[in-house]
Amino acid sequence: MDKERIVTSPLLETSRLRKFFGGLMAVADLSFTVMPGQIKAIIGPNGAGKTTLFNIITGIFPPTGGTIRFKGKEINGKKPHRIAQKGISRTFQTVELFGNMTVLENVMVGRHIRSKMGLIQSGLRLPGVKREERSILETAREKLDLVGLIQKANEPASGLPLGERKILEVARALATDPELILLDEPAAGLNETEMLRIAEIIRKIRKSGMTVLLVEHHMDLVMDISDEIVVLNYGQKIAEGPPEEVKKDQKVIDAYLGVEIEYA
Amino acid sequence: MGKENIRALFILTLCLGIFPLFIRSDYYLSIMIFIGINAITVMGLSLLMGYAGQISLGHAAFIGIGAYCSGVLTVKFGFSIFTAFLCGLFLSAIMAMAIAIPTLKLKGHYLAVATLGFGEIIYIIFNELLGITGGPSGLSGIPPIHFLGYSFKGGVRYFYLVWAVAILLLIFSLNIIHSRIGRALRAVHGSEIAAEAMGVNVSQFKIQVFVLSALYASVAGSLYAHFVTFISPPTFGLFVSILLLMMVVMGGGGSIWGALLGAGILTILPEYLRAFKDFDILVYGIILMAILLFMPEGILKGLTVLVKWIKRE
Numbered sequence: 001m002d003k004e005r006i007v008t009s010p011l012l013e014t015s016r017l018r019k020f021f022g023g024l025m026a027v028a029d030l031s032f033t034v035m036p037g038q039i040k041a042i043i044g045p046n047g048a049g050k051t052t053l054f055n056i057i058t059g060i061f062p063p064t065g066g067t068i069r070f071k072g073k074e075i076n077g078k079k080p081h082r083i084a085q086k087g088i089s090r091t092f093q094t095v096e097l098f099g100n101m102t103v104l105e106n107v108m109v110g111r112h113i114r115s116k117m118g119l120i121q122s123g124l125r126l127p128g129v130k131r132e133e134r135s136i137l138e139t140a141r142e143k144l145d146l147v148g149l150i151q152k153a154n155e156p157a158s159g160l161p162l163g164e165r166k167i168l169e170v171a172r173a174l175a176t177d178p179e180l181i182l183l184d185e186p187a188a189g190l191n192e193t194e195m196l197r198i199a200e201i202i203r204k205i206r207k208s209g210m211t212v213l214l215v216e217h218h219m220d221l222v223m224d225i226s227d228e229i230v231v232l233n234y235g236q237k238i239a240e241g242p243p244e245e246v247k248k249d250q251k252v253i254d255a256y257l258g259v260e261i262e263y264a
Numbered sequence: 265m266g267k268e269n270i271r272a273l274f275i276l277t278l279c280l281g282i283f284p285l286f287i288r289s290d291y292y293l294s295i296m297i298f299i300g301i302n303a304i305t306v307m308g309l310s311l312l313m314g315y316a317g318q319i320s321l322g323h324a325a326f327i328g329i330g331a332y333c334s335g336v337l338t339v340k341f342g343f344s345i346f347t348a349f350l351c352g353l354f355l356s357a358i359m360a361m362a363i364a365i366p367t368l369k370l371k372g373h374y375l376a377v378a379t380l381g382f383g384e385i386i387y388i389i390f391n392e393l394l395g396i397t398g399g400p401s402g403l404s405g406i407p408p409i410h411f412l413g414y415s416f417k418g419g420v421r422y423f424y425l426v427w428a429v430a431i432l433l434l435i436f437s438l439n440i441i442h443s444r445i446g447r448a449l450r451a452v453h454g455s456e457i458a459a460e461a462m463g464v465n466v467s468q469f470k471i472q473v474f475v476l477s478a479l480y481a482s483v484a485g486s487l488y489a490h491f492v493t494f495i496s497p498p499t500f501g502l503f504v505s506i507l508l509l510m511m512v513v514m515g516g517g518g519s520i521w522g523a524l525l526g527a528g529i530l531t532i533l534p535e536y537l538r539a540f541k542d543f544d545i546l547v548y549g550i551i552l553m554a555i556l557l558f559m560p561e562g563i564l565k566g567l568t569v570l571v572k573w574i575k576r577e
Binding site: 080092105108109111117118125172176 | 437463464
């Protein structure tokens with residue numbers, strides 16, 4: 001019985017979450033859960049509050065009301081770096097790489113919270129620094145290998161094409177060893193092959209036991225990889241469920257998907 | 265820190281080590297000593313500006329705090345040189361924290377404005393605390409450094425002392441740059457929002473590196489005071505803060521080696537411009553403008569590009 005409860009308790013849970021920007025309600029009393037091991041997608045028209053939701057979950061700004069629980073503990077209002085330390089990592093819709101660093105160094109920054117040598121220790125190169133540095137390097141290379149960017153490890157991150165910049169963000173987020181990874185439009189602006197590559201990476205992530213929450217506009221991709229979908233419109237949840245159900249939901253069709261035309 | 269850095273470090277140490285064997289003129293030695301002193305401050309500024317992307321317009325004030333602590337405490341209160349030096353470090357660290365903690369928690373260029381104000385306040389204090397600092401007429405009679413009965417009075421000895429400190433701090437800085445701390449600092453520069461999302465405590469790192477850079481300046485200040493044995497407020501004013509900033513930018517913001525080069529060139533330049541008599545400032549300005557126009561990424565980067573280009577020809 002107890003075991004059962006642990007297995008089924010949600011990894012992330014928001015309840016009556018809301019966010020106002022002045023008079024604009026960007027997120028309105030939103031309650032939803034993400035179960036461990038799930039790939040959950042959030043879809044909805046532009047301005048529906050999807051990125052705002054991500055920004056609230058990762059602590060970029062506090063919610064106006066409601067609560068967010070991660071592994072049963074309240075995390076709303078915590079600073080972004082604290083939330084990252086708790087095991088939530090993310091990518092950005094507008095790619096936010098460290099353009100002044102190489103591909104490998106970008107991923108190495110992802111290991112920041114999993115290493116601990118301070119300013120003085122590093123400056124004096126005290127015992128332990130070298131070992132930690134080697135392990136950071138090793139893990140970073142592993143993640144680059146996982147996403148298929150290892151050949152470009154020493155190139156400047158700013159020089160990569162858009163598709164690979166997005167993939168690099170995923171690798172960087174993975175390097176933090178998160179339990180939950182938030183992907184903000186990972187496929188936006190990608191071509192067909194790059195999209196397949198991203199889908200494959202997302203599946204690999206899930207296979208390794210991580211939970212994925214993603215915002216995405218490419219319906220083929222969303223329907224293909226998600227276990228469950230939340231549909232937002234004007235900050236409100238208008239539907240939630242497995243892809244097949246959501247696809248048929250009249251409210252979702254009206255607000256977002258559009259009318260399906262059957263060709264004979 | 266990588267083979268290239270170790271090689272460069274080795275060459276630099278070797279060149280400096282043999283320098284006094286060939287050049288015995290006190291004039292050239294003292295220029296080299298001033299370059300070393302400036303280099304210490306500029307390395308700290310390079311970590312702050314070039315790596316972490318934060319601007320300080322008041323670093324001369326930290327040099328001043330180091331210099332006046334060393335000067336006043338040894339001359340007027342009979343402190344030992346080393347204790348006075350430590351007091352300078354302590355006071356600089358406290359001051360740096362007092363500025364950094366409120367301003368660096370905010371996003372934007374508040375640090376630049378706060379340090380500008382801080383520099384002016386410190387300058388006024390040096391000028392007005394007549395009884396302690398000697399005011400505008402300065403403080404003289406600062407004793408030269410002696411350590412375990414060994415006096416660092418002569419030019420050659422002081423040259424070795426200053427550059428030993430500078431090289432040690434260079435190694436310390438290079439170690440930081442090539443560590444998780446250095447990467448975190450550059451990440452803050454690259455994208456604060458992404459750095460936060462990767463778990464980097466952005467304001468904490470900004471505060472740390474600012475305090476560190478203030479400590480470097482304080483070390484430089486103490487070394488300066490014991491070398492020239494006379495200090496007065498204008499040496500630690502806004503103009504000097506901007507000159508230090510120029511050294512970082514001219515040399516090449518993104519590299520500690522560039523900062524060293526900048527410190528060297530901008531310290532030597534005015535000496536060579538004396539030939540222009542009254543027009544020296546004008547020529548100085550033109551040279552700085554030319555560097556920024558033709559080598560916008562700094563002299564170091566400009567030279568590397570030039571060398572590559574010549575090799576290809």
